[in-house]
Amino acid sequence: MxxxxxxxxxxxxxxxxxxxxxxxxxxxxxxxxxxxxxxxxxxxxxxxxxxxxxxxxxxxxxxxxxxxxxxxxxxxxxxxxxxxxxxxxxxxxxxxxxxxxxxxxxxxxxxxxxxxxxxxxxxxxxxxxxxxxxxxxxxxxxxxxxxxxxxxxxxxxxxxxxxxxxxxxxxxAFDPDTHFPVSPKEEYVCDLAFLGNRLPDREKRVENFFIKVARVLPDKKFILGGSGWGDKDLPENVKYVGHVPTKDHNAFNCSARAILNISRDSMATYGFSPATRVFEAAGAGACIITDAWKGIGEFFEPDDEILVADCAEEVVEIMELLDEKGAREVGNAALMKALTKHTxxxxxxxxxxxxxxxxxxx
Missing domain, CATH: 3.40.50.2000 (Glycogen Phosphorylase B;)
Structure with missing residues (x-):
């Protein structure tokens, strides 16, 4: 041009x-x-x-x-x-x-x-x-x-x-000047966090991959961010924090042991549609768990740079096995890939x- x-x-x-x-x-x-x-x-x-x-x-x-x-x-x-x-x-x-x-x-x-x-x-x-x-x-x-x-x-x-x-x-992609690793923020510290607005073609998948998982793991702490979830029936171990402004995205991504990515129905059907949040979380060095969709390997290497779950039961399994060291290794690998391929x-x-x-x- x-x-x-x-x-x-x-x-x-x-x-x-x-x-x-x-x-x-x-x-x-x-x-x-x-x-x-x-x-x-x-x-x-x-x-x-x-x-x-x-x-x-x-x-x-x-x-x-x-x-x-x-x-x-x-x-x-x-x-x-x-x-x-x-x-x-x-x-x-x-x-x-x-x-x-x-x-x-x-x-x-x-x-x-x-x-x-x-x-x-x-x-x-x-x-x-x-x-x-x-x-x-x-x-x-x-x-x-x-x-x-x-x-x-x-x-x-x-x-x-x-x-x-x-x-x-x-x-x-992500902007390294905007999304980068920061120190955890107490209000966002948890085991698993999800950030996304409440939309009709996303809600059922959130119920399955996030809310269902929280009910199965009552001893773990979950945080839900995004607009529209205020009247949603949530288990006691899920804290709803509402709209998370861009300036808080790094703290949100860096305070949870793992960040969950949940695709909208249409995106999951077509595949090859990583959400903005995936790259922003990777840019912050977060350990990402994503629902399965076609083409994941084109962006991040499953198991090494991103963790993939086909269903709620697999999210549960990942969360039961994931420790701080493992989460840190996956997050660091995702950050390196994001910096070299996805800015x-x-x-x-x-x-x-x-x-x-x-x-x-x-």
Missing amino acids: NKGLNIAFFGSSLVSAYWNGAATYYRGIIKTLHQQGHSITFYEPDVYERQANRDIPDPDYATVVVYQPEENALQQCLDEAGSADIIIKASGVGVFDRELEERIVEIRQDHQQIIFWDVDAPATLDRMINDKNDYFRRLVPEYDQVLTYGGGFPVEDAYKSLGARDCTSIYN YDHRAQQLEEILQLKSIVA
Whole structure:
């Protein structure tokens, strides 16, 4: 990609991780693009109380434009974005998603690249596959590129079968300046911790891989973080700590003997979809236990760098055998792999290569 391009990015939020699991993903990618000489304007709507629950002030690596969820405000943002070299529309903005996806196609100019960046590709694909009249089916071939933050070849092939010109997975990663080992924090000290918002296609798996395990191991301490779990029936040995801001992620990851990763149903079905939390926990040197999904070995070596469980019973078995020394060894190995393969520098380099190739072809 040529240096110094202007990029307009429409996403859920760059400044708030509140009900917005993609926040650190956006930050990592955009921060690195900025360091490589590009200018990014991030457009985000003022919805879901995200602005009232900011994790960070406006960063120096992007211009943040917060707009009201109104038609006139949206059009003003689109008018401004019309002069960009690249316009990116992420999935799940939260308001006017269809309008944005349609209008970006309509306003594109000959010199521009327009990109759809799907941060929940399995759900988007299932929607289109199950509904032959879904509006986005006709739009897929209009975008120069579809990017996803997970899914690997199953998702890429599915998008191409729906007419995508090209589709590439830009996986989650971590920013070593943000996620790194720290001293434990008393309020997060436990045997097993899980961090994730309460979502319909995740809840049953949390019940199985986390809550069920806690009931079987009453002598161990569990911590549940994330939004929406306040009225969930939890065993006495599970402490619910609510939304965990980004600034506390390192302490959360470093205070538990092990951190549990639980995929959403759709992510587990397609595979090749490691959550952002996996890389952030690895960057903090945490010992990670993950539910099983296809492609784990592409990112971390099972048994050595990450512990894999097919069911609640296997999580129980791991927790009964895992001591501090073993947890530390697995966490250190994960940290080394993350630093050498899974930083946002690695992902941004991949993105530049993709867009450079696209501009040459064009």
